[in-house]
Each structure stands twice: as C-alpha cells, then as structure tokens.
Amino acid sequence: MLVSVAAPEGEPMSRQSLSVNRRRFLQSTALGAAAAAGVLQAPSVLRAQGAAVKVGILHPVSGALSYSGQQGRIGATLAIEEINASGGIKALRGAKLEAVLGDAQSTPEGGNAEVEKMNGAGVAAIVGGYASGICLAASQTAARYDLPYIVDVGVVDSIVSRGLKNTFRFGPGFGVIAKTAIDNLVTINDQANKTAKTVMIVHEDSAFGAGLAKLLNTQLPERGFQVLETIPHPTPTRDFNNVVLKIKAQNPDLVIPANYYNEYVLLARTMQQQKVRPKGIYSVLGGAASSYKFVKEFPEAAQFIMDCNHWFDPKNAKALELKKKIEAKGEFYTYEVYMNYSCVLLLADALERAASADRDKIIAALESSTFTGHVMPYGPTKFVNGQNQGAAPVNTQVVGNDIQVIFPAAFASAKPVFPMPPA
Amino acid sequence: MLSPVILVPAVLNGLMTGAIYALIALGLTLIYGVLHIINFAHGALLTAAMFAAFFTFHWFGIDPYIAAIGLTPIFFCLGYVLQRFIIGPAAHGEDRNILLVTLGLAVVIENALLYGFRADTRTINLPYAFNVVEIGSAFLAVPRVIAFGVVIVVALALWLIMRWTDTGKAIRAVAQEKLGAELSGIDVAHIYAVTFGLGTACLAIAACLLIPTYYVNPSAGNAFVLIAFTIVVLGGMGSVTGALLGGLFVGVVESLSGLYLGESLGQIGIFVMFILVLLFRPNGLFGEHA
C-alpha cells in the first residue's frame, strides 16, 4: 500500500535546487521527506555559500486549537521575513531562513509526526508547539536527534524539568506565572486597602487550567485570601449560567478565571447578563481577558477586567511596529503572535553567535544566550535548565477601548482601577 | 446549594438550555427513526447553519430570528439534496456505509468551514441580547426565553405535520414498515430525503436561536452532538414528543448535576443516566415509535 508519491512540481530527486519549489516539496509529506531523508545526511552538510537555514515552524493550525496555531504561525513567519529582508544571518554569509511549516493538528501525535518530517527535511531547529501536550511530545522527539526546540507558549512546568538539553522555553512557566499573579494581586489589593478577601476560581479542566488552579489554591490562602470555591469546567462548555449562579450566591470579592477564549467570553457575558459584579475580575492566563478581539467585540463585558498574562513590552518600539503590521493585515495582536516572533528572533541570534547551523552549536549558543532584541518585557535572556529566567507575565487591565499594562511599574502605562466601579 | 434561590434559576436555566438541545435532537431523532442511521454529520451541519446565521447578520444585518424564516427552507433543501444525491446513493442501503458516509461528510463540512472561514470564533452582538426577564430570583436572558418558546412551537408544528399531513403519514409509514410503504406506492428515496431535510431544517432554526448567546467556529456544533444522541435514545428513537421532553429533562439534569458535582464531573450525570436508561429501558423513557 505504500506507494511512493512523486514530488508535486515534478522536481527530479537529483536536482537539489534551492528554489521555492523545493520548499513546497520538502514541507509536504512523510513520503516526500522520507525519500529526501535517504539522500540528505546530517543537516550540517551542504552548507554552500549563503545556503538557507531551515527552521521548523510547528503549530496546531487545524483542529481545536487552530486559531492560536494560526496566530503563532503568523508571528513566526513574519519574523523570518523580516530577518531575511534585512540580510539574513550575517555570520553565515547572509544565509536566509527558510520556514518548514508543520501542522500539529492539535494533537501530540500530530506534533510528533511533524517533528519527524522536519528532522527528515534537515531543519536546524524547531520553534513552536503552543499547547503543553504538543510541546511535551514534540520536544521529546526532537531530543532524540539533538534538535534544538524552542517552546513558544506551553506553560506546564514539566516541559523544562525533564532534563532535556535541547528544549528551551522563552516564556514563563506555571510556577512563575502563578507566583507573579499572586504577588501582583497582593500588591494591587494592598494599594486598595485590602478590600478583597474572598476569592472564587473558575478554571478549565485540562493541563493549563487545572495546573494553575492547584497552585493558586495552595498559595492564595498563604497570602491572606480565602478561596470560597474552585469551579472546574470542560472545554468546550456550552453554558455558564450555573457557574454564575454559584458566584452570585457566594458573592466573592474577586473572581479568578483561567480558561480559553470561547469559555471566557461566555463567562463574562453571562456575568454581565446576570448582573454579577464582584469587586474585581482578576484573570490568570485568561483566554480573552487581555485580547483586543474581546475588547472590540464586547466592550461592556470587558471593562476593568484584569489579567496576568503574556504581554509585549509596551515601551518597545519593535513591539509597537509589529502591532501596526499585524493590525494592518486585519489580524488581532495576540500573544501567540509576539511570542513566536520573539522566539524566532532568539533563534536567529543564536545562529549568529554560533556562526553555524549545526544543532549542537545552536544548543550551546542558546544556553549562553543573553538576547535583548525581543519584544517581551523580560530583559536579556538567560536559560537555566532550558527555562528563560527573566520570563514573567505582566498585569493588564481593560480601560476604555484599550488594554493597559498596570504592573510591574517599569512597563506600566496606567494605574489599576480596583475595585471596579459599580455598573 | 439546596437553597431555592439557586435551585429555581438552575432548573429554569436547564429548561431553556434543554429546549435548544431538544430541537437539535428533534432533527436527529427524525433522521434516526426513519432512516435508521446515526447521522454523524449532524454536528457539522449545525455548525454550517450557525455560520449561515452569523453571516446573515454580519453581512446583511438581518436579525437571526428573522433570518430563520429564510434559512430554514434553504437548509431543508440542503438536507434533501445531501440525502438524495450523496448519502443515499453512496451508501447502497447498508447501515455501516451510511455511518461512514456521514462521517466523511462531517469531516468535509467541518474542514471546508475551517478552510473558508478560518478558525476564529465569531459572535454577534445584539442590542437586546443582555436584557433579562426577572422571575423571582432568576434573571433569564431574553434570547433564551425566546428560544424556549420557539422550540415548543416547532415541536408542535412537527408533531402536527407527522400526524395530519400526507407527507407526515408517509414518513411514519416508511419508518415502521419500509417494504410495505414502498409497495403501497410511496417513493421511499424521496421520503428519506424529506426526512433528512426536516432534520437539517431543525438545525437551521436551532442555529438561529443559539447565535445570539453562543459563538461559532468550525467545531462549535460538535459540542452538542453527544447530548443530542443521548436525548434521542432517552426519548425513544423517532419520537417527536420524546425528543422534546427528553431534551428538557436532559437540560435540567445537566444543570443540576453541574450544580452539585461541578461542571466537569457534572457532565457525567447525563451519560450515566443514558447508560441506565439503555440498560433498563432501551425503548426510551417515553418509548414510542414515530
């Protein structure tokens, strides 16, 4: 049953030209790449003058996570275009970056299969994954080939605690996010004369929400908050009326949601409908709480919502330029975009410093990286066991039609409005 | 949690959610009761209908409740064509093949929507979507109350069609005894297609009722399918009354078990009930044939 399939453009195997046709051929399938793998040796071969450096860009662009996957892909490919436009990798005689796009199909097996293909296609490194489950499987497979893997978003702590030398996470993990969220909450609360004492947590029930809720449940009481109830819900959830009823009945000072975009929208709208208005809504990694799309589509429901989430550095010129570019394309400037953008820039920097597309050298370069050319409020990168130490989330709040950064002070563009004014 | 302040609104919420479930299940039960097929494409068709409702509002500014008037016949025709010219012929009459064809159809529809409209979640913002009707301590969203009313009307209409019109009688005849119906001159292929069309038309209405308070993306319809199957079995395959009552019942059960067990574990309530009914009363709680 395994019939070998001819390359789509009819490219004969022997002519390994560096045209766009080859990219389409290579980024296609198992069978095509398998044949190619028989020909290509280790990726460090064929480094002709300015030969393109292939970079695997892996995202779940179809399936349940397709929106986030597509946004991530946009950020990554934009970064590659920019790098190529400004002369490519100078240390490699202007070698251009060539994206090998992969669709993880929102499953770990999908991610895994794509990593195999990318490896077969001879990529120097892989960026992406998005979802924790996909990142775990994909980075593990990449580790077999000592293929550098830069995680774009995936937040579970186990991603960087497996002792895999090839895995680097640019953004923060759960542990840091939860701690920062609570620290900042305490500060905001203190500044408002400790007006909030009781809390209810509403979270989605998979890796991301459940993991976060667990951390919050341990740490919040230690910091003087009383958790009235923790409400898990599946993704997707069709209706939040009961959840909101419970919130209404127990009347917490704060509601802490941790869920994906769709559920967050439903929750916020239902709260508005049921006229439930706590003193504050403090989301942690909220799906919509710091989303321009949400603010644009539901301005009333979005007002004064606070989030502790990935966010770009509002004082960074490149970040604002990227924002304009993305919005000019008619897209929303979401975290998947700028995090992937930064990850690709990070990789390019590693390539420059390694002056080679050799995998081990790239890994070494990443390990010693002190990159500042990204657009996140992290400071220079510093990887310990694959985790970027400076990575941290930031607090935002929706005020008017815009999303402002309210914490930390170094990046803030507005003061927190807490407690929320009455409707 | 036992306080009536919470319990009463929860039950009312359950009834309203259940009404939408019932309408979706109505379509499915007709299709199952007559064609004896498990329509895997039901969720994808619902999604397609929701996109249609969304774009009708987005491009033409037509309120979804009005749009339903136009979309219902359109989707009826779509369902008719699908059954008559794709599912029926491809399946060669074998149940197992129908299963695969509807599965294939589901994949095609969902991914065509993904390809055509991308993965973003779309919502519409109606000016009255946040208005509420206050009953005691319960705040009932206006669109959901309207939905409840519409579903009752549709169920009634379908029941009347089944009982009093020639087509309805033909449908019931085919459901009970296909060969006999054929021998008495009924065009079975046509009836099959009409039934499928009716099922799809129900989805169109359900979509218009959902869109004011819900969202749409290429996989939005899938969330409702399993529940719809549960209701179909509960209410008795092919029974319009069964689907309506079953839907309301399931809505309330879901709401209450969500309240007591939490939203995640609460989903179990429906399936456990489903299993129990199947094990002990397989003809459904209202055991009727169409």
Add this chain to the structure above:
Amino acid sequence: MKGYAPILLAVALLATVPLISSSNVVLNFLVMALLIALAGQGWNLLGGYGGQYSFGHAAFFGTGAYVTAIIQMRYGVNAWLGFVVGIAAGALVGAVIGALSFRSGLKGSYFALVTLAFAEVLRIVASVTPITGAGVGTLIKLDLRPEAFQFQSRAPFYWIVLGMVGISLILARMIERSRFGAYLVAVRENEDAAKALGVDATKVKLVAMTISAALTAAAGGFYAQYYLFIDAGIAYGPWISIEALLAPIIGGIGTVFGPLLGALVVKTLGEVAKLVTGGAPGLDLVIYGGVLILVVAFAPQGIAGIFNGLHRRIFRRTQPAEPDRG
C-alpha cells in the same frame, strides 16, 4: 487468503522495513498505522466477526494507556509488567461493559451508543480524578532503556507493534477456524437462529468483547510508551474510537487483514491529502473526507472486497452473493 502463510509473509515483509529505510519519518508513520491496525483488529473481532458495532473502543484504549502509565509512575512497577497489567485491565473493562450491555439485550445502534456513553464517562472521570493527574495528564518519565520499555531508536518500537499486529492477525485467523468463531459468526448473522441452535449468544459475545478489549488496550499501552504523555482526551477521546472502526471497515470488515489494510490506506490517504494541499489548514481533511465518501460509494466491501472482486473476475468463478452484512 487462507491459512497462516500469508500472515507470516506479510509480517516478515513489513519487518524488513527498518532494515531498508533509515527514515524515521517512514518508521514513525508506520508505527502509528500499525497501532491503529492493532486497535482496529480489536474492534474487528467484535464488530466484524461478531457484528456488534462499538463506538466506544476508546474505553479500552484509554484504560490500557492509563494503567500502563500510572502503574509505572505512581507505583514504580516495571514498564513491561505495567503494560501487561494494562492489557488485563482493558480486558476487564471490556468484560464489565459487555456483561452489562449484553445481559440487557442491547444490540445494534443501542449497543453502539451505550459503548459511546461508557467511553465518555471514563473520559470525564479521567479528566477530574487525581490519580490520572486530572486535567494535567500523565507524563511517563523519559528513560531510554529497554528495561523501561523505551528505546533510543524507533526500530524496536516498530518491531514490537508489528509483532503485536502479527499476533492479532494470527488470533483472528485462529478464531475464524475455530468453533468459537463459527458461533460468533452465527450470532452475527442471526442471533435468534443461533440461540435456537443452542449457542449461548451472550457468552460468545462476551468472550469476543473481552478479547477485543484486550487487543485495543494493548494498542493503548503501547501508545503511552511511545509518546510518553497522555491525558483524558487522548486516552479516552472519540478520535481513537473512530480510527478503530474506520480501519477495519475501509479495509474489509470481518476479514483477517482488513484492519491492517485499512489502517495503512487511511493513514496514507491522510498524508497524500496533506501533500496535495500544501499548508492550507483544513483543505487536506476536506479531501480526506471526500475520498472516504467515494471509497464507500464505490468499494463498499472495503479494500478486501476489492481484492475478492478482482479475484473472482480473474478466475471467472461464479460465487453466491455475499450475505448481507448490514
């Protein structure tokens, strides 16, 4: 296709693949296809030979996967032993679901739907109980040693899953030739008649379901060892229930090679669709679904059916019509 010779031949041929091709892409692809073939053969025993269509084989797959993983991670049991226990656990779940369903006389669509419900219940429970890690899932520690049922290279994984598929093929052939198999088919064709002849239909179906569950659970346990991460959606999600029934139906329901052929064809189709459509999201799956419909329309007996048809035509034998398998 009679006898064991074709099975041994097929397995031997497939076994040579890692020796011919050093491409991990190919191996990975085949491992996944063989895994589905294994799960599908499980489904096939119950659905193809037994005529009882299950929509919830994920229940067994997931049990095999979770038990294998949890036993290793929480109780420090050796991975291989855990794998075996996983299979046993899956078989047990099959026996329980079977006992409940068959004793209540559930058949046809009702049986299919109740299996679906059971799988969903397990999925929901797995997504909230602490022992499975609830939403976070279960991660098997990376430990690339054969003793831990993990390997540096893909090839040993490949041979192991191939071996299991081989066993499942032999098992299917044995059942075909045994009295038990005859009873099973009799129950499929006409349960009442079979009962009238003295066949204990419930017991026969129950045994078939237990074996079926064990095979699919083995696929689940293997999945856990191969990918090292599972959560409720992966273990008990509808995806595997669908793949497990798609492969045998496409390949030829109720035949020994059906699931294997079907799995290879279906997976290859997926890859070809991706090749043809480049990177556009969703388009490859549109083609995949379209081809599926076409296959059903023009080859309703599955791939094996095509072979049989050709066989008949080439040898110009007249044979009685196939019994209605509906």
